[in-house]
Amino acid sequence: MAKELPIVPTATPGSLAEISAASSWREYRPEIQEPGKVNPKVLFFCPEGALFHEEGIIAVDLSVCKGCGICAVESDGIVMVPEYTGVLGIFGVKEGSK
């Protein structure tokens, strides 16, 4: 039996976070170390829309952030930190990263 699908091939709006599994791409993740220094313009430079502000404070939604590093380059107060800080395997490859 064919699946139940809409007649017209269409998609409904929603998050693509789990489909893109963005967080599994990351080697580095942005860490907001000095919130006061973050330039609000970075909200427009994040390709994912992973940055948001709450009561004047900018935060990262790590379920969609792919770790491109643009925000850290474009603003003070944000630094990229390695996703995995444990021991690297014999070939220097990440082992059992999250």
Next chain:
Amino acid sequence: MSKVLMTGSEAAALGAKLSKIEVLSYYPITPAFPAMERLSKYIEDGELNCKFIRAESDHSALAAVLGASLAGARSYTVTNSQGLLYMTEVAYHVAGLRQSVVMGVANRALSAPHSRFPEHGDAVSQGANGWIQIFSENNQDILDNTIQAFRIAEELRTPVMVNYEGYIQSHTQEEVEAPSAEKVAAFLPLKRMPVMDINNPQGVNTVTSPDFYMDYKFRQNEALEKALTVIPQVSEDYKKEFGRDSRGLLEAYRMEDVEHAIVAMGSIVSTARLLVDNLRSQGKKIGLVKLRVWRPFPGKELYENLKNVKYVTVLDKNIVFGVGGALATDIKAAFYGRTEMVINSCIIGLGGAKSGVAEIKQAVDSTEDCSESKNSSVWIGL
């Protein structure tokens, strides 16, 4: 209802006008252009409330019509031959997105070499694209088929091509009975099915993985199969409303007690009728099946009508290179394993080559001559 002399182009345009199309787009080509010009005139004279998009190409014309249909408007275009080939990519999109677009096609031969004359090669090139294809024998058929096409397309959410031949129909006047606008409006109530809807945002045609793709295609094919019952129903309803019988999928003409049957579609059916009458009067047991619907292919219904004949002469105004006539090929496939009859594929009238009574007679004779091989193919009129 009064009868008026009109060309096939005028019948197509009138059919679209009576169907109250809302968005029209086309790109000029011969011999479809008189239908286009007539529609533009209706709009400019204020007789038809329709938006016209003066596309810069055939591809864009069908794309614009597709966009309009996605946004909920009843949409129409006309083209033929090179224009239709150029539209092919969009034609697949229209069908895959299940849009109820109707297109008139003034069938013309395909280049090269260049030819401006009638033939079914353009329609046949679209035989796998997912559109329903209806063929018109005369100008009355063009009008009736166009109106019915909107009903069929909107019910099945599948686009429909209404074929009529270049010049033989597009530029030739015949008496046509035009139904009243009110009656057509009642026959074709407008129910909008917008997909691009500002109040209900959706993504159309997102990247689709293999498991989903195949299911969509199954559903698309299912709609084509359903057309085999919907088209005769619409034809019945049309007869009830307007008194004319379009005969659903096919018409059996003088098929009682026959040994030999001609199968044909389009304008050549009229010529074949003359030959059948003529031969019948000489006592020959010959009849004719007019195929009105080529896609979906009504193999079962054809078989029911032809199962007792000895000879079938198929008039194919097209050639699928390296295979033969498209119609004969479909018939042979549909009849496979069920029959001992001779099915003779007669390639006839390509690029406007003569296809009168004499040529059809030649085709019929060749079928009875070739009883040795039950699967033959001949070219008539070289």
Next chain:
Amino acid sequence: MIDKINLEQLPQEDLFGPGNVGCKGCAAAIAGRQAMKVLRERTMITIPASCMATLGGNNRRTTWKIPFYHTLFECAPAVSSGIRAALEVQGIKNVNVVSWGGDAGSADIGFQALSGAAERNEDIFHVCYDNEMYMNTGGQTGSQTPKTALTSNAFLGKPTNKKNMLAIMEVHGIGYVASASIAFPADLMAKLKKAASRKGFSYIHILAPCFRGWGIPSDQTVEFARRAVYCGLWELYEVEDGIRKRTVEPQLIPVKDYIFPQKRFSKISAEEINRLQQQVDDYYGKVGK
């Protein structure tokens, strides 16, 4: 001077995103997000085959929160023309109808439909996001690839110049033409807002680097979009009803600071760099402000 957009006052909610299935650091996605901040809910978008068409959705899920149609490669502006016509017959007003193509879908295979819609002065606007290559098929050369750039099918560098799409669109006689850059969001958004508010056809050409195609680190996407403007090679301007205005004054940093770090220019000659620098100097010297 172009109206300033107050970045802080823009809505937080994304209508493109959050999240997409593109590469990390994708400038096409940045452009899309910036645009949707000003175009808002009453917008319909058609996107021809390209990265942008594919990264917004998957099977039954889309990151677009407005009606979006991934069209065939050649015809997005034609589809949008049809959508506008259908909205008009139904009396549906105040909707931005946009076609949004890559550089191939706008300047090459998509050019016929774009030119047609512009000439008809359709009440829609077209945005070209330009990564100067055919990225969705792996980064081949197109008309928007700059001279000498290496691509996946030009190992010696492209021998001919980048086609000037803004000039071509301007001579269509349409009311509004503008260049933009993802590094200047206020400028970009103001231009989109203007295109949306005008009747008739507008064209906006956004420089949107692709870090993979250009051979730069992913975190440098915005930086190189900025350098392109600051070195003078990508001028930010608009032509509104025939009046041309530069909207961002470049600092005129050396062209080589833009060119050299990009791997795609690794075979560029010193003469070519000098030629580019000379061109920039001449141009800004002559045209002035």
